[in-house]
Amino acid sequence: MSNNQKSLYRTYRPSTFNDVAGHTNVVEILKKQLMENKISHALLFTGQRGTGKTSIARIFAKSVNCENLLDGITCEECNSCINSNSNQSPDITEIDAASNNGVDEIRNIKNNVSTLPILGKYKIYIIDEVHMLTKAAFNALLKTLEEPPVHALFILATTEYSKLPATIISRCQTFNFKKIDKDSLKKRIDFITQKEGYSINEQVLNEIYFLSEGSLRDALNILEQLMLVSEKEITIEALKNIFYIATKEEKIQVIKNVLNGESDEVISYFEKADSQGMDFDVFSLSLIEIIKEIIEFSLTKNGEHLKNISKTEAGLFDGVKIDDLFLLADNLSEAYAKTKGTSINFNYLLINLLKSIGNYKLELKDFTSIKNNVDIIEPVIGSVSESQTIVEPIDQNVINEEPILSEVIEEENPEDIENVEVDQTIVQLEQETIEPEVKLFEKEQTSVFAIDDSFQVPLDSISEEEFETDETTIEETTVEPEFKMTESELIEILTQESVKARSLESYSVSINEIMNVLVAPEKTKRELIEKAINDIFKTDAGYLIDPLSAKEMFPLFNVKVPAVSKNMILIVTNSIGSAKLINSKLTLKVFKEELFKQLGGEYIVYAFDNNKWDDTKKEYMTLKANNSLPTQIVVDTQNYYKKVLDAKLVSSENSKFLNKVADMFDFDINIGD
Known part of the structure; x- marks a missing residue:
């Protein structure tokens, strides 16, 4: 290593925009400002730690005063660049707000900002960790930040964007530093x-x-x-x-063990890894990355995008159903999202993998497990070679226990149900003999009459008397099979309907309406409402306990209930299509009455997607920091739904009118978002 005792991140801190890793969009905008001499007077850099906010602030500060700037890149040879590189530029002032967060430090800036720069055109103030400033310091900074002298430039950096007052944010040009790609x-x-x-x-x-x-x-x-x-x-x-991380071979083996249903091996590996201090957050991410590449290779047979595993390693999973890989990825993602950075990540990750094994054991009857140096999964096609050992079919009477339901964490990112792969619909018939429905026009048929794929009756076995009944008096009797439904079937319905609902002109919930609930939440009531909604979709042995209610209420499957207040409920969905579907259904009397029956009362339900929820949380934190939260306004339930229904009728009439106009003038009108 170099003789320089400085840490690597200080030794190799980027000096020009060409040295910056990632953040292409931020760098291009800043270079464009420099080249066109359209420099904003106040910049705000926000993002996670260690992504280069301070480094880019210093590069930009050096660039604005460079005497020989070329295409936004500093010359590194003029007096201004040399002094900046040695941290001795008289025109650049860098303040650590974590240790200099008082009003006196900001007043010093106000007193000095009017003096002209010494070497360059600009006097630059870099305030790092600006969210640490006191309220009085922020107030002292406001006016100067809004109308600084023409030669003054402010660059603010923070890892806690939500802690900044809205008055500061509105005076700056904001750049979001995401994690480096x-x-x-x-x-x-x-x-x-x-x-x-x-x-x-x-x-x-x-x-x-x-x-x-x-x-x-x-x-x-x-x-x-x-x-x-x-x-x-x-x-x-x-x-x-x-750091005790798992090797690639170990990760591939864990994935194979799960897909082979080898719970003993999975538990043994995890217990050993936990005793040695493995970082399970990292382990989860890398498992997901490998599964992603396996899925890509399974779909395309193209190894161009394989970066973590080889073609040979990806080919080991050729016999695995793609749905099984999607399910495993979903379970891993859920475990990571719910437990990242917590002390239960090991336990929950292991539970979710074992839950995956439980699902596969009902599906892996067509697979073999080859025991050579490594376990390779292949489908059973035709005869079985001597080196193969057929996995015994699982007894259909063996019923998986219901998955453990963890408490919903309000800050988590919910699963995207629109990407879930679903199984084909399964209809279970009653075991007793069912007389098939026979109609007169089928009398001459000689083929096999089928109720469905699992129940067939030859027509020849039906007596002639059944066909000699007078047509005017024939009584067609059909014995309906018991209606059953799985979660997968429910997800399939929800996925299809959510996609269709994206084009609906449903009522759009505003941030003010959401905020009206958040300012006076009732925790106990929220828990009761959330439980009532979850109970609609309870399962037993893989089937919904009340399939009729679940089918009627399907838009509410897998939603989050972040807050409830008085007669108002917030519902967060994975996508805008799902939110529109709920809001549209709430205009229907049957759906509303069934929902109110399940909830035990009449409520105003505000359904919206994750993006709007994220925006609302930021707005809420800003208002709360400024002590500007509004007072709750009680909304009448009946009047609210009347307003929503009236708006829908007006929208429908407008659509009809526009369509008539389109017909008259022979052109298309697209009505949507």
């Missing part, structure tokens, strides 16, 4: 590793990315530790010894 981070790590005289392979780079969660600073700290225990080559073994 995988390719950019790996390329930068590889470059620094080579500069330090080490070599590193692709597998280690992938694991460093998962460990760092897109933070280049964290990634360089990991790399620095690896260099201390490595000679000239950084290996996966070194990484595993320090």
Whole structure:
């Protein structure tokens, strides 16, 4: 390693925009401002730690005063650039708001901001962790931030955007720094590793990315530790010894064990890994990444996009049903989203994998498990070779226990049900003999008459008397089979209807309406409402207990209930189509009455998607920080639904009118969002 005792992230801090890893959109906008000399007087950089906010702030501060700027890139040779690189520029002031958060520090800025810059055209103030400023300091900054002298430039950086007052945000041009993309981070790590005289392979780079969660600073700290225990080559073994991560082979084996239904092996591996301190957040992410590549390869047979596994490794799963892979990915994603950063991530991840095994055991009758050096899953086609051992069919009387339902965490990201792969519809008939329905026009038929694929009766076995009944008096009697439905069938209905509903002109819920519920929430009532909705979709042995109610209320399947207040309920859905579907259904009397019966009272239901929920939470936090939350307004339930219904009727009449106009003038009118 270099003799320089500074940390790697300080040694290799980018000096120009060309050195920046990722953030292409941010860099391009800033360079465009420099080239066209349209520089905003106040910039706000927000995003997670270690993604380059302060580094890019310093590069931009140096760039605005560069004497020989070319295409937005600094020359690195003029006096301004040289002084900036040595942190001695008299025109750049950098303040750490975490330790200088009082009103006095801001007053000093106000007093000095009017003086002219010494070397360049601009006087730049970089305020890092600006959310740490006190309320008085923010108030002191407001006027200066809104109307600074023409030679003054403010760059604010924060990891806590929600803690900033709206008055500050509105005065700045905001840039959102997301986590650094995988390719950019790996390329930068590889470059620094080579500069330090080490070599590193692709597998280690992938694991460093998962460990760092897109933070280049964290990634360089990991790399620095690896260099201390490595000679000239950084290996996966070194990484595993320090951070105890799973090797690629171990991850592939865990996936195969789950798909083969080998619960003993999965439990044994997890218990051992937990005792050695494995980071299960990283493990979950890397498992999902591998499954994603297996799915891609299964669908396309194209190895071009394989980065974590080889074609040979992806080919080991050729016999696996694609639905099983989707289900496994869903269960892993759910475990990661609900437990990230918590102490129960190991337990919940293991439970979700075992839940997956429970589902596969009903489906894996057509698979074999080959025991050589590794277990390979292949479909049973025709005869079975001697090296294969057929998995015994699972007794159909064996019933899986109902999955454990965890408490919904309000901040989690719900599963996207529109992407769920669904099984084909299964209709269970009663076991006793059912007389088939026979109609007169079928008298001459000689083919097999089928109620469905599972029940067939030859027409020849039916007596002649059944066909000699007078047509005017014939009584057609049909014995209806018992109606049953699985969760998968319900999801299929919801998915199809949600897609159709995207084009509906349903009532759109406003942020003000949502805020009206949030300002006076009732926790106990929320829990009761959430339980009442969940109870509609309870299952037993894989089938819905009350399939008729579940089918009627299907738009409410898998929704979140973040808040309830008085007679108002908030419903968050995975997609705008699902939200529109609920709001549209609420204009129907039958749906409303059934819902109110399930909830035990009449409620105003506001349904909206995740994006609107995220926007509302930000608005709520801003208002709360400024003590500006509104007072709740009680809304009458009957009047509310009358208003919604009236709006729907008006919209319908408008649509009819527009269609008539279109017919008259022979052109198309698209009515939608």
